[in-house]
Every structure is written in structure tokens, then in C-alpha cells.
Amino acid sequence: MRKLNIAIIGLGNIGSYLFKYLKDNKKILTEKNNCVPIVKYVSAKNKNRKRKITFKQNQWLNNYLDVTKLNDVDLIVELIGGAEGPAKKLVFSALKNKKSVVTANKALIAKYGDQLSKIAEKNKVNLEFEAAVCGGVPIIRSLKEGLIANKILKIYGIFNGTSNYILSSMDRDNKVFNDVLSKAQKLGYAESNPTADLNGDDVSSKLKILSSLCFNSFLNNNIYVEGIKNIDKTDIDNANKLGYKIKLLGFAEYLNNKFYQRVHPTLIKKDSYVASIDGVLNAVIIDGRPVGKSIIQGEGAGAAATTSALISDISSILRGNIKFPFSLSSKERKKIKFANIDDRFFSAYLRFEVSDVPGVLSNITNIFSKNKVSIKRLVQNPNKNKKTSSIIIITHRSRNNFLNKILKEVARKKYIKRKPKLIRIDDN
Amino acid sequence: MRKLNIAIIGLGNIGSYLFKYLKDNKKILTEKNNCVPIVKYVSAKNKNRKRKITFKQNQWLNNYLDVTKLNDVDLIVELIGGAEGPAKKLVFSALKNKKSVVTANKALIAKYGDQLSKIAEKNKVNLEFEAAVCGGVPIIRSLKEGLIANKILKIYGIFNGTSNYILSSMDRDNKVFNDVLSKAQKLGYAESNPTADLNGDDVSSKLKILSSLCFNSFLNNNIYVEGIKNIDKTDIDNANKLGYKIKLLGFAEYLNNKFYQRVHPTLIKKDSYVASIDGVLNAVIIDGRPVGKSIIQGEGAGAAATTSALISDISSILRGNIKFPFSLSSKERKKIKFANIDDRFFSAYLRFEVSDVPGVLSNITNIFSKNKVSIKRLVQNPNKNKKTSSIIIITHRSRNNFLNKILKEVARKKYIKRKPKLIRIDDN
Numbered sequence: 001m002r003k004l005n006i007a008i009i010g011l012g013n014i015g016s017y018l019f020k021y022l023k024d025n026k027k028i029l030t031e032k033n034n035c036v037p038i039v040k041y042v043s044a045k046n047k048n049r050k051r052k053i054t055f056k057q058n059q060w061l062n063n064y065l066d067v068t069k070l071n072d073v074d075l076i077v078e079l080i081g082g083a084e085g086p087a088k089k090l091v092f093s094a095l096k097n098k099k100s101v102v103t104a105n106k107a108l109i110a111k112y113g114d115q116l117s118k119i120a121e122k123n124k125v126n127l128e129f130e131a132a133v134c135g136g137v138p139i140i141r142s143l144k145e146g147l148i149a150n151k152i153l154k155i156y157g158i159f160n161g162t163s164n165y166i167l168s169s170m171d172r173d174n175k176v177f178n179d180v181l182s183k184a185q186k187l188g189y190a191e192s193n194p195t196a197d198l199n200g201d202d203v204s205s206k207l208k209i210l211s212s213l214c215f216n217s218f219l220n221n222n223i224y225v226e227g228i229k230n231i232d233k234t235d236i237d238n239a240n241k242l243g244y245k246i247k248l249l250g251f252a253e254y255l256n257n258k259f260y261q262r263v264h265p266t267l268i269k270k271d272s273y274v275a276s277i278d279g280v281l282n283a284v285i286i287d288g289r290p291v292g293k294s295i296i297q298g299e300g301a302g303a304a305a306t307t308s309a310l311i312s313d314i315s316s317i318l319r320g321n322i323k324f325p326f327s328l329s330s331k332e333r334k335k336i337k338f339a340n341i342d343d344r345f346f347s348a349y350l351r352f353e354v355s356d357v358p359g360v361l362s363n364i365t366n367i368f369s370k371n372k373v374s375i376k377r378l379v380q381n382p383n384k385n386k387k388t389s390s391i392i393i394i395t396h397r398s399r400n401n402f403l404n405k406i407l408k409e410v411a412r413k414k415y416i417k418r419k420p421k422l423i424r425i426d427d428n
Numbered sequence: 429m430r431k432l433n434i435a436i437i438g439l440g441n442i443g444s445y446l447f448k449y450l451k452d453n454k455k456i457l458t459e460k461n462n463c464v465p466i467v468k469y470v471s472a473k474n475k476n477r478k479r480k481i482t483f484k485q486n487q488w489l490n491n492y493l494d495v496t497k498l499n500d501v502d503l504i505v506e507l508i509g510g511a512e513g514p515a516k517k518l519v520f521s522a523l524k525n526k527k528s529v530v531t532a533n534k535a536l537i538a539k540y541g542d543q544l545s546k547i548a549e550k551n552k553v554n555l556e557f558e559a560a561v562c563g564g565v566p567i568i569r570s571l572k573e574g575l576i577a578n579k580i581l582k583i584y585g586i587f588n589g590t591s592n593y594i595l596s597s598m599d600r601d602n603k604v605f606n607d608v609l610s611k612a613q614k615l616g617y618a619e620s621n622p623t624a625d626l627n628g629d630d631v632s633s634k635l636k637i638l639s640s641l642c643f644n645s646f647l648n649n650n651i652y653v654e655g656i657k658n659i660d661k662t663d664i665d666n667a668n669k670l671g672y673k674i675k676l677l678g679f680a681e682y683l684n685n686k687f688y689q690r691v692h693p694t695l696i697k698k699d700s701y702v703a704s705i706d707g708v709l710n711a712v713i714i715d716g717r718p719v720g721k722s723i724i725q726g727e728g729a730g731a732a733a734t735t736s737a738l739i740s741d742i743s744s745i746l747r748g749n750i751k752f753p754f755s756l757s758s759k760e761r762k763k764i765k766f767a768n769i770d771d772r773f774f775s776a777y778l779r780f781e782v783s784d785v786p787g788v789l790s791n792i793t794n795i796f797s798k799n800k801v802s803i804k805r806l807v808q809n810p811n812k813n814k815k816t817s818s819i820i821i822i823t824h825r826s827r828n829n830f831l832n833k834i835l836k837e838v839a840r841k842k843y844i845k846r847k848p849k850l851i852r853i854d855d856n
Binding site for chain 2: 017021025028031032130136137138141142145146147148149150216273276288289290291292293294295296297298299304305307308310311312315316319321322323324327328329332
């Protein structure tokens with residue numbers, strides 16, 4: 001029987017869970033893949049940190065980088081995290097030394113995936129990263145295998161459980177942003193430093209990887225990214241009244257002969273599938289030919305779901321199913337030009353908090369008309385205590401840069417009491 | 429570059445679509461899989477039938493069975509259909525002659541899959557059948573690869589687009605069964621002989637295959653199957669009033685140390701995910717450890733979606749990713765005893781059409797009480813014109829055989845005007 005020697009580098013929650021899983025499920029994995037997975041080495045920053053697992057003395061490596069030189073290592077599982085530093089060093093060195101790599105590191109793959117896959121292909125080893133995108137949702141395996149036949153026109157969805165939890169809690173439990181964030185941190189749904197989750201960077205990394213797989217292109221940094229930090233309870237309530245939910249969505253799409261990548265809070269119809277996804281779940285919608293529209297949904301984070309993804313990659317390597325990391329070889333991947341969203345058309349929700357003085361409404365609508373943006377719906381709510389009004393406008397489909405111009409122009413007016421808001425509406 | 433010689437046997441809608449797809453997408457498939465797919469031969473019942481494709485004279489085989497003996501054939505795609513006759517002959521003969529097989533034939537796999545996989549394993553060739561279950565939904569690939577890490581506790585969902593179209597049309601368009609069926613046939617959503625779709629057999633075949641993959645077991649015929657022929661508009665309206673939709677669902681589950689396979693119309697809460705799936709879509713919900721709950725949804729039928737599934741199997745074979753047809757080798761698959769649903773507990777909806785005479789209600793409730801089935805909700809609607817009443821009862825969770833006993837006992841009563849109904853309620 002064939003054997004595969006594995007090293008796990010990084011023994012946090014995920015690394016420890018994976019270590020235990022591989023120990024407990026060695027027999028069934030061997031049977032399914034016709035190859036024995038052997039955890040030969042482990043390494044982490046701190047050997048003596050309290051963990052729920054026990055490894056043998058001779059499994060431990062003091063210097064994690066040694067693993068890339070050892071003859072009795074075939075596959076390195078990188079669970080350090082971060083696009084730079086030790087993770088980067090480890091993965092580059094591993095592939096250069098002809099070791100296969102499985103990683104959950106979305107930041108690393110989104111930044112260096114093209115370089116890394118070239119080295120992997122040259123050295124005929126695997127580089128797999130199912131766990132880097134949407135936790136336990138087998139989206140990468142599906143794009144590379146189950147849906148391999150398809151020309152993908154659009155992929156979008158909820159790719160960040162933390163921000164989705166926050167938005168759905170604000171909606172459901174009627175709480176404000178900071179309260180919900182504190183609760184999410186207590187429950188372990190948000191990290192102590194949740195910046196990348198809230199500012200859209202986490203979704204951006206995942207979307208770049210998916211976009212590249214869908215369009216057979218190299219990774220591309222031309223992506224519009226906006227997080228959820230400016231969404232407040234009032235916007236959520238307004239959206240509700242208008243028949244929408246607000247979700248942080250990532251989109252990669254081929255539309256009117258242009259490719260777009262974008263991440264932003266989005267108003268979507270309440271009765272749509274995506275609107276129904278609450279809490280920390282992830283959901284991916286894929287529109288492809290010939291298959292049509294498909295949906296894959298599941299747990300987007302956590303040690304258990306991530307281990308499910310890591311094991312799918314490890315199993316693929318156990319079976320000797322050598323594939324290109326990005327589905328196509330680097331020689332065949334395309335250099336696609338992604339368009340700026342400025343020229344894309346959106347319907348949008350805009351909110352202006354204004355002084356309650358005469359002429360404001362006429363001034364605002366005048367600015368809309370000057371910028372060729374036509375108004376579909378307008379609601380003005382007075383806030384008597386503060387002598388201010390809230391003006392909510394839903395526009396018809398309009399050029400993104402015209403919408404932004406309106407936003408900037410109105411923002412400068414004296415009657416504006418706080419920064420105006422623009423949230424795009426999904427036009428599916 | 430490696431090459432794989434393919435023969436397509438059966439050139440109906442799906443076979444023709446696949447033929448054209450392979451021609452149009454040869455380059456990208458070669459690049460992705462590092463192997464050239466070559467359609468060497470085709471065969472079908474009638475050579476001269478009108479088709480949208482053109483094949484060369486030397487591609488045509490007069491006797492489809494010759495394909496199993498030709499040295500320049502590596503892979504046979506069987507698209508004849510049916511568990512017996514030519515399809516059975518072809519697939520057995522192909523595997524015995526060391527040809528790999530890809531098939532969309534659920535009836536054949538559900539009936540002979542165990543025997544066929546033994547031959548395939550012995551001869552080290554592939555037998556793949558993604559297209560046999562839920563069309564374009566990559567559920568088999570996901571169970572075998574993307575979710576390979578998981579111990580599956582339950583798989584269920586909507587596996588038949590025809591019956592789902594009929595039920596959702598009766599609900600939405602307020603039409604009766606036969607009108608909807610005629611319309612479905614006109615639109616091509618139902619076959620001219622829709623028996624297997626309506627009586628649950630189609631779902632049963634798919635469920636047996638999925639169940640076997642989920643529980644690492646041989647195919648098993650201990651399955652409860654009930655179709656939608658007895659569901660009428662009144663039941664759908666009643667369900668609506670009570671907050672439910674009626675769907676034809678298939679379930680394979682591990683519950684209280686027992687395995688069950690069952691297919692039957694089911695009342696499910698209106699706000700559940702499954703209730704929202706209308707028309708010809710298919711949806712599969714998988715509950716596994718460690719991944720948690722996952723959902724895969726997509727087009728369940730049609731030449732385009734089915735081709736997507738066939739190509740995923742063909743690509744897997746192009747890459748040389750030889751696997752066991754049922755994930756595990758026949759030596760490792762288990763002989764699981766599936767339990768009869770008699771002992772399983774269900775909440776249920778029962779409907780009795782009775783004469784409007786005194787004592788009926790007391791007699792019925794008495795029968796319930798005698799059989800230890802407690803009533804959660806009871807509605808009696810008089811039908812004044814006919815001097816009859818409709819009694820609708822929702823029960824608490826009760827043993828299936830007790831529910832059936834009540835049904836039989838009440839059915840014999842003189843006051844019963846038509847066959848009583850029992851529809852199980854999903855208890856998720």
C-alpha cells in the first residue's frame with residue numbers, strides 16, 4: 001500500500017483539530033484513497049502551549065522550515081496564516097523543494113497564488129487551497145471538478161460569516177453595530193482584531209481566488225472593495241421597509257463583454273435566496289453554461305468545517321490526483337483585464353441626513369437630474385427632535401461614477417448633517 | 429500528450445448535446461485535464477433519426493455492442509437508459525472488457541451498481557454516474573471528494589423536478605393535478621409516460637445511490653416509497669393554511685442507531701429552505717460531521733445540465749483519477765440493515781372526508797386515542813352542498829405503524845366518503 005508522509009505546521013484550533021481527525025480517521029481515509037496518510041511531523045510557534053492533542057516527541061520539529069528539506073515528508077499542511085512572514089517562507093520553500101502543499105491561507109494564495117502555482121507545476125507537486133475559501137463549502141473542488149464543464153458567467157454570494165452574523169443580528173435582534181460586534185467576539189464569531197472581516201479584505205481575497213478559477217485567469221487586483229463599517233441600524237431598518245435585506249456580497253461577473261470584481265454591502269430582495277442566509281453561514285451562487293444556476297451553502301468557518309475542506313485536498317493528493325492549482329496550467333491561464341466598476345450600472349439606495357430647511361429637497365433632486373440619475377422612489381422622514389430630515393432615495397439603474405458624483409456633490413452642501421450613504425442594489 | 433478514446437452510445441437529446449459539447453470544448457478540456465478527449469465512435473438505435481449533430485461515417489457503429497471489443501475505445505458513455513435490455517448488456521460487457529463507463533442511468537446503477545462496481549474494481553477501470561443523480565447538481569462528486577472527510581448522518585431533498593414542478597404549480601397557479609401534468613408534458617418537464625416520476629421510483633433510485641455513498645454501504649432495497657398521485661389541491665390548500673408546503677422528498681438518515689430510506693410527500697414549514705425550491709430545480713441537504721449542514725442546489729434535468737455532470741465524470745477519467753465507483757472498494761463497503769419505517773416516529777397530517785352525521789368526530793378521536801396517537805390540532809370544515817365534512821388532524825410524533833392502523837381502521841367506517849389521507853410532516 002502506498003503511503004503519504006504529512007507535516008502539519010501551525011497547531012492552533014484548526015491544526016489541532018486536523019491532527020486529531022487524521023489520527024481518528026486513518027483507516028477510512030486509507031480505504032477511500034488507497035494510500036495511508038501518516039502525520040510524520042508537526043511544528044508550531046510554541047511547543048508547550050496547552051492543546052487538546054498529544055504528539056510524540058519525534059514528531060515535533062523545533063525549526064518549522066526544516067520540514068521542507070526532510071526526505072520523509074511528501075505533503076506540508078500550512079496553517080500559520082498571513083500573506084507574509086513564516087507562512088510565505090514555508091510555502092515557497094516547500095514547493096521549491098518538491099513538497100506538495102495544502103493550505104487554508106486565503107491571504108497568501110490571493111497575493112502569491114500565481115507565483116506559487118508556477119513553482120508547483122514546474123516541480124509537479126500539488127498546491128491545494130479548498131480551506132482558504134468558505135470553510136467547509138466545497139466550492140473550489142466543485143469549480144475544478146463537479147462543474148468543470150462550465151463557462152462561468154457569474155459567481156457571487158456571502159463569503160464572510162463574521163460580517164453576515166453582524167448584519168443579520170442587527171436586523172433580527174434590533175441592535176446597533178458595536179453591541180453586535182462585542183457579542184460576536186464573545187461567541188468566537190469575530191476575531192479580537194476583526195478588521196479584515198469588516199473592511200471587506202477577507203471577502204476580497206476569497207473572491208480573487210474564485211474569480212481566477214471561474215474565468216481561467218491570473219489573480220487580479222482590480223477589485224472594488226467596501227466593507228460594512230458604515231452600515232448602521234437605520235439603513236437596515238430602511239431597507240426592510242423597502243423590501244430588502246442588506247448583505248455583504250462578493251461578485252465576480254462577465255457582463256456586457258467586461259469582467260468585474262466587487263465586494264460591497266448590497267440591498268437584495270427579502271424573498272431572494274441570499275437574503276435568507278443568516279448568521280455565520282456562507283453561500284455561493286454560480287451561473288454557468290451549460291449547467292445553469294447552482295448554489296452551494298454551508299459552514300464558512302471554524303475548525304470542524306475547515307478540517308472537512310483540508311481533508312478533501314489531502315484526499316485528492318492521497319489518490320495521486322495531480323492537478324493544476326488553478327485548474328489550468330500557468331501557460332494556459334489568461335491575462336484578463338478587469339474593468340473598473342465606474343462604468344457599471346447600478347440601482348442604488350442613497351441616504352441623506354439634512355437640516356429641515358426649505359429648498360433642500362429641490363436642491364438634491366436637481367443634482368440627481370444634472371447627473372442623469374433618475375429617481376425611482378423617494379421617502380422623506382422628519383426627525384422632529386433634531387430639526388433634521390432623513391431623505392432616502394432609490395434610483396433607477398445608473399452609472400456608478402454618476403452615483404458617486406452625486407454623493408460627493410451633496411456631501412459638500414451646508415444642509416448635510418452627516419456623511420451621505422450609498423448602498424448598491426442587486427439587480428438580479 | 430495522453431489521449432482517451434470515447435464512444436457515445438445513445439444519441440437522444442443528451443447524447444447529441446454531449447457529442448457537440450465535446451467537439452466544441454476539446455481544447456479547454458485537454459488543457460484542464462492534460463489529456464485529449466477523442467470521440468471515436470457513436471451508436472444509437474436509429475442512424476437516420478433527425479439530429480442537430482453530424483458525425484463522420486467512420487464514427488458510426490452499426491452494432492453498439494462492438495464498442496466493448498474495440499481496442500481503440502477506452503471509455504464508453506452509456507446514454508440508452510433503463511435497468512435492463514441494451515443498457516445493461518452494454519455496461520456489463522464494457523466493464524468486463526476493461527473499458528471505463530460513464531452513465532446517466534439511475535435505474536441501472538440503483539439495481540446493478542454493486543455487481544458493476546465489483547467488475548470495474550477487479551478490472552481497474554472507472555464506473556462513474558454523476559449524471560444519474562440530480563442532473564447538473566454535483567452531488568456525487570461532492571460526496572466522493574469535496575465532503576469526503578465527513579460521516580454523513582442524513583441526506584435529503586428534492587430529487588425529482590417533474591413532481592416538484594407539479595406540486596409547486598398546483599400550489600402557485602391554483603390548478604388541479606391533471607391540468608398541471610398536461611402542461612408539464614407540453615413544456616417537456618414531464619415525459620409522455622411519467623409513471624416513474626409520479627410514483628416515487630425515480631427518487632427511489634437516486635436515493636438508493638446516495639444512501640450507499642453516504643453510509644459506505646451496499647445498495648439496499650429496504651426503502652419506503654410513496655409518490656404524489658394521491659396529493660390533491662385540497663391537501664395543498666390545507667397545508668398552506670397550516671403553514672406548510674407539500675414536497676416530494678427523499679430521505680436517507682441515521683437516527684437513534686437505525687438507518688432509514690424513505691420517499692414520500694412531506695409537509696414542510698413554509699419558511700424552510702426546501703419549501704422555497706419551486707419548479708424543476710433539485711436540492712440536496714447533507715448533514716455531516718465535521719462539516720455540519722451543507723446544501724447543493726441546481727438544475728436537476730435537461731440535456732445541458734446532464735452534460736455538465738457527464739463532463740465532470742469524463743474529466744475525472746481524463747485526469748486518470750481512478751477511484752472506486754462507490755467511494756470504497758467492494759471489500760470495504762458494509763452490509764447495512766435498513767430499518768422499516770414502521771417503528772419510526774412522525775408527526776402527520778390526516779384528512780378524513782366524512783358524512784355530516786352525529787358521533788363521527790367522537791368515533792375518530794376515539795380511534796386515535798386507542799392507538800396512542802395524540803392530536804395536536806384538529807380542524808373540521810363542513811361542506812354544506814354535499815352534506816359532508818372534512819376533518820383535518822395534525823398529530824404529535826407517533827409511531828408510523830400506529831398512524832397507519834388508524835388510517836385503515838377509519839377507512840372501514842361507513843361514514844367515510846373517500847379514502848383517507850396520511851401525509852408525514854418533516855420534523856427537522
